[in-house]
Amino acid sequence: DKGYRVCLVEGREHLGGRLCAPAFDGGPPVDAVPPILWGGHQETRTLFTLLGSQQRVHFPHSLHHTFALPAGRVVALPRLWGPASVRGPATIAGFSGISMRDRMRLMNVLERFWEQDLSLPTDLDERPVTELFDLTSQSESAVRQVWTPLSRFLLGDDPSKVSAALGAGSLRALLFGSRRNNAIGLLTGGMAETLLHPAEAHLRRSGADIRLGKPATRLLTQKDQVMGVTLQGGEPLSADWYLAALGPDALAALLPDRWLAKYASFQSLTEWDWSPRVTLRLESRGKGTKPWLRLLATGSYDWAVGIGGGKTQWPTMEIWLIAAGQSALLKRSDADLREAAVKDLQGLVPSCQPDHIQQHRVFRSERATPALRPGTRRLRATPQSPVANLFVAGAWTDTGLPASVESAVLSGRRCAEAVEEVHSSRVDKAPGAH
Ligand SMILES: Cc1cc2nc3c(=O)[nH]c(=O)nc-3n(C[C@H](O)[C@H](O)[C@H](O)COP(=O)(O)OP(=O)(O)OC[C@H]3O[C@@H](n4cnc5c(N)ncnc54)[C@H](O)[C@@H]3O)c2cc1C
Structure with a gap:
C-alpha cells in the first residue's frame, strides 16, 4: 500500500503458517485453530478491517471467559462497564469461580502493586506464573480449577513454564481491559475466510509476487549486508530489504555461521524451546x-x-x-x-x-x-536485526504478547514500520533531499 514492490516467499504450498494444516482429501488446507478471535486482539481486528473482512467477525454475548467447574458449576468472569480502576477490582470481587478469601488475597496484592510496594518482586520476567499464585496466596483449588486453565488459554502453556511478567500482563488486560477489547469474536468461515484468503487477495491486488512451495535455503551475504536469498531449486532473489517472518530456528538455519557467532541476538535464535x-x-x-x-x-x-x-x-x-x-x-x-x-x-x-x-x-x-519461559524476554527479537537490511517478524518476537496470532500480526506491522523508517531516513539523507 506504500508503493513498495513485495515478493513473498513461502516454503509450503499455501499461505497461513501454523494456522492451517493440509486437508486429508487433497483439498484446500483446513483451519488448525478454532474460529474465534481471542479477546484483546486489537491488531488482528484492525487487520480484518483493512482486509474488508470485519463483517465476518461477530461478538456473541454467549462467547465469554466461562469456567466449567466441578459438580457441574459454570461460572463466567463478570463483564463490567466503567473505568478500568473500578472494573478490575469489581471483576475480581464478582467472580464466584474462586472463594471470597482467594479474591480478597488477590485484591490485596493488586493494591500493593498500585501503591508500588517496594517489597514486591520487580523481576517477574525471571519467574514463572506459578509464583504469582504463591504471591497472592491462592488456594490449591483456585490454582487447579481456575488459574491453570486460564493460563493455558491465555498463554498457551502450563503456568509453571511461562514468565510471570507475561502472565501478569495478560491477566491485567483481561481484568482491566475494556469490555469491548475483551470481547471474544466468532469468525464466520474461520481463519481461512476471515484472514488468510482476504490477505492473499489483498496482496495479489497490490501486485505482490507470491512464491509458494519455495523454501528459502540460504541468505546470500556480503560483510554485514544481505545481498540476496536463494530459494529451493537454486533460484536467487535480491531486494533492498529482507523481512524474515519465520520461526527462530528456521531463521537461524538461513544465517551464515559468522553472523551467528558475531551477534548475540542471532546466537539466541538457537536457544528457543x-x-x-x-x-x-x-x-x-x-x-x-x-x-x-x-x-x-x-x-x-x-x-x-x-x-x-x-x-x-x-x-x-x-x-x-x-x-x-x-x-x-x-x-x-x-x-x-x-x-x-x-x-x-x-x-x-x-x-x-x-x-x-x-x-x-x-x-x-x-x-x-x-515457549515463553521465564528469562526468555531477552531472546525475543526486535524488528531491526543487527544487519541493516534484515528485519525480523513472527509471533515469537518482542511484542510483549504471548506467541499468538495477535503477536504475529503486531510484529508484522512493526516490521513494516521499521523498514519505512529506515527507508525514509535514507531518502532524507539522499543528495538533493530537503
Ligand atoms: C495446533 C495449533 C493451534 C494453535 N491455536 C492458536 C489459537 O487458537 N490462537 C492463536 O492465536 N494462536 C494459535 N496457535 C499459534 C499460531 O498459529 C501462531 O502463533 C502463529 O501462526 C504464528 O505466526 P508466525 O507468522 O509467527 O509463524 P508461522 O505461522 O509458523 O509462519 C511461519 C511461516 O514460515 C514458513 N517458513 C518456514 N521456513 C521457511 C523457509 N526457509 N522459507 C520459506 N518459508 C518458510 C512456514 O512454512 C510458515 O508458513 C496455534 C498453533 C498450532 C500449531
Whole structure:
C-alpha cells in the first residue's frame, strides 16, 4: 500500500503458517485453530478491517471467559462497564469461580502493586506464573480449577513454564481491559475466510509476487549486508530489504555461521524451546447451541469452544477442544483423544453423544508455539536485526504478547514500520533531499 514492490516467499504450498494444516482429501488446507478471535486482539481486528473482512467477525454475548467447574458449576468472569480502576477490582470481587478469601488475597496484592510496594518482586520476567499464585496466596483449588486453565488459554502453556511478567500482563488486560477489547469474536468461515484468503487477495491486488512451495535455503551475504536469498531449486532473489517472518530456528538455519557467532541476538535464535499443543475438532449432529467457550477445570483438555448446529448458519455443531503445554497428550491415539474429548464434554454438552459425532480431526504439534519461559524476554527479537537490511517478524518476537496470532500480526506491522523508517531516513539523507 506504500508503493513498495513485495515478493513473498513461502516454503509450503499455501499461505497461513501454523494456522492451517493440509486437508486429508487433497483439498484446500483446513483451519488448525478454532474460529474465534481471542479477546484483546486489537491488531488482528484492525487487520480484518483493512482486509474488508470485519463483517465476518461477530461478538456473541454467549462467547465469554466461562469456567466449567466441578459438580457441574459454570461460572463466567463478570463483564463490567466503567473505568478500568473500578472494573478490575469489581471483576475480581464478582467472580464466584474462586472463594471470597482467594479474591480478597488477590485484591490485596493488586493494591500493593498500585501503591508500588517496594517489597514486591520487580523481576517477574525471571519467574514463572506459578509464583504469582504463591504471591497472592491462592488456594490449591483456585490454582487447579481456575488459574491453570486460564493460563493455558491465555498463554498457551502450563503456568509453571511461562514468565510471570507475561502472565501478569495478560491477566491485567483481561481484568482491566475494556469490555469491548475483551470481547471474544466468532469468525464466520474461520481463519481461512476471515484472514488468510482476504490477505492473499489483498496482496495479489497490490501486485505482490507470491512464491509458494519455495523454501528459502540460504541468505546470500556480503560483510554485514544481505545481498540476496536463494530459494529451493537454486533460484536467487535480491531486494533492498529482507523481512524474515519465520520461526527462530528456521531463521537461524538461513544465517551464515559468522553472523551467528558475531551477534548475540542471532546466537539466541538457537536457544528457543517450544510448547506443544493438541487441538481436536469434532463435528456433531447435536442440537443447535449459542456459541460457547468453557475453560475446563478437570479432564484432559484445557478449554473448549462450541458453535452452530440446529438452525444456525453452521449446519453441524463444531466443537474444538484444546490442550496446551501437555506433552503427554501428543502420544495418545486419535481414538483415545476423541474418547477423552467426549468424556470432558459430558455434562457440558448433553447432546454431544459418541454416536452423534460425525467427524473428528486431531491437530498435534510438538512445536506449536515458541515457549515463553521465564528469562526468555531477552531472546525475543526486535524488528531491526543487527544487519541493516534484515528485519525480523513472527509471533515469537518482542511484542510483549504471548506467541499468538495477535503477536504475529503486531510484529508484522512493526516490521513494516521499521523498514519505512529506515527507508525514509535514507531518502532524507539522499543528495538533493530537503
Ligand atoms: C495446533 C495449533 C493451534 C494453535 N491455536 C492458536 C489459537 O487458537 N490462537 C492463536 O492465536 N494462536 C494459535 N496457535 C499459534 C499460531 O498459529 C501462531 O502463533 C502463529 O501462526 C504464528 O505466526 P508466525 O507468522 O509467527 O509463524 P508461522 O505461522 O509458523 O509462519 C511461519 C511461516 O514460515 C514458513 N517458513 C518456514 N521456513 C521457511 C523457509 N526457509 N522459507 C520459506 N518459508 C518458510 C512456514 O512454512 C510458515 O508458513 C496455534 C498453533 C498450532 C500449531
